[in-house]
Amino acid sequence: MTTVEEQVSEYYNKLLKRNAGEPEFHQAVAEVLDSLKIVLGKDEHYADYGLIQRLCEPERQIIFRVPWVDDKGNVHVNRGFRVQFNSALGPYKGGLRFHPSVNLGIVKFLGFEQIFKNSLTGLPIGGGKGGSDFDPKGKSDAEVMRFCQSFMSELQRHIGDQTDVPAGDIGVGGREIGYLFGQYRRSSNRHESGVLTGKGLTWGGSLVRTEATGYGCVYLTDEMMKEHGDSLDGAKVIVSGSGNVAIYAIEKAQQLGATVVGFSDSSGWVSTPGGVDVELLRDVKEVRRERVTAYVAESEGATYHSDGSIWDLEADVALPCATQNELDGNHAETLVANGVKYVAEGANMPSTPEAVEVFRAKGVHFAPGKAANAGGVATSALEMQQNASRDSWTFEYTDERLKEIMTTIFRNSADTAAEYDREHDYVTGANIAGFKKVADAMLAQGVI
Missing domain, CATH: 1.10.285.10 (Glutamate Dehydrogenase, chain A, domain 3)
Structure with a gap:
């Protein structure tokens, strides 16, 4: 046997x-x-x-051609993906990523993670993910619009508020969601606001959705630290990235009394020993769409580095919020040597297996992305609730719901780890807690 x-x-x-x-x-x-x-x-x-x-086998994998015309009249062809992985708990839910690195394997990894992340929220949503190898960087608004319209012309056949509800991810922000929703509305002749989340506030969006992933990561980190008698108040924090997740993780960490001593983008990293000017960073990255060097040029005390790694900084807490596998075993060893005691993943699988093993071996408390990164999809599901009831909640109420969900995710992960004799192993706890809810639903519904 x-x-x-x-x-x-x-x-x-x-x-x-x-x-x-x-x-x-x-x-x-x-x-x-x-x-x-x-x-x-x-x-x-x-x-x-x-x-x-x-x-482990997606219920459906969709790959399609996305032709579009640039401002000079040249035709380009990208590839679009939507992997509808598991709908046992509810309609597929997961973001769209526009980035040159996107391929079927990456979309499948993201969709697989989404199953357990969505399960952990306690909300009735299944797991899915999608995107394209299109790069919005350097494109005009008109070019991005034409690409999004072509992408949605095919995707609209496969989504709906009771079927599959995409949202944003890397490369897909408010601008892209607007163009995608406009094309969906035009193609379907329906103002089906629940078909996409991350929408503008005047046409079906939810307050806190923009901040949710970053805020949620920090809320869970704070709960993890409380479990061990610590607090973010007075802590030094490293946040990798400077996109949506990173910006709002920085904002919330500093609201809770931490000092964020560094952040980064794909061009390099910035040391900020006195903390981050969030308004300036938001202006540089979200309004002007410039590199972090623009932030350094306008901020006192910040220094730019094109060599080394953001993980070389000394801190108490590290929040990897950029992309998958950005933090490897060597980085983890450096973080441990520099005093980091807590790591929470704001991105999807940003730590390599070798890094996770280092954290486990050295006693660093580690929260995986499927738990710490769940705030975005949780608030997307809250947006779906508001759309279904034609309602709009206040920022304070929605933020409190988000905080409750993240607290519950941490508590379920910690309690499940203890139940299986893996106390404080939040990776195991999150995996098992997310799995059991989906598995029970699948077994109840038969072999389908």
Whole structure:
């Protein structure tokens, strides 16, 4: 009779062959399966009815051509994706990413993570993800509009407020969501506001949605620190990135009394020993769409670095909020040596497996992205609730709902880890807590 370890290993090897050339997807599945060995050893019924195999296979994978015309009249062709991974808990929910690195493997990794992230929120939403290898950087508003209209001309066939509800992600902000929604409305002849989230406030959007992922990451970090007798008040914090998630993580951390000592973008990183001027950073990145060097030019005490790493800074807390696999094992060793005690992932899988192992071995308290990054999708689901009831909530009420959800996610992750004799292992706790809710729904609904 084969052991649980052997069964999981055999399945994972089949998955590698079946999904060749998709390393990010392999990495995401491997992390979850490692946690599920513990569940299968204790609750054997989760091995029945091909549950693990079905969980790792998307319900639907859509790939399509996106032709568009630039301002000079040249035709370009990009590739669009939507992976509808699991709808056991509700309609597919997950963002759209526009970035040159986007391919099927990355979209599958993001969609797979989304299943558990959405489950952890406690809200009735399934997991999905999408995007394109289109790069909005350097494009005019008119070019971005024409691309979004072409992209939505195909995507609109596959989405709906009871089917699949996309949102934004890297490269897809308020401008892109506006163009996408306009084309959807034109194509469908319906003002179906619940079909996209992250909309403008005057046409179905929700207060706090812009801030939600960054705020949520900080709320969960604060809960994790309280669990160990610490607080963000007076702490030094590193935040990688300077996009939407990073900006609002910086803002909330400083509101709670922390000093953010550094942030970054793809061109380099900035040391800010006296803290970050959030209004200036927002103006540079969101309004002017410039590099972090523009921030340094206008800020006293900030210094720009094109070499080394933002993870070389000394701090108490690190919040990787840029992109996948940005923080490796060497970076993790440096962070530990420089005094970091807490790490929470504001991005999707920004820490490599080697980095996570370093944090575990050195006693650093680590919150994975599927827990710490869930604030954005949680508030998207709150936007869906407001759309369904034709209602609009105040900033304070929505922010309080977000904080409650993030507190509950941390508590469920911590309690589940303790239940399976992995106290303070928040990776295992989040994976198992997210898995069990989805798995119970799948088993109840039959083999489909």
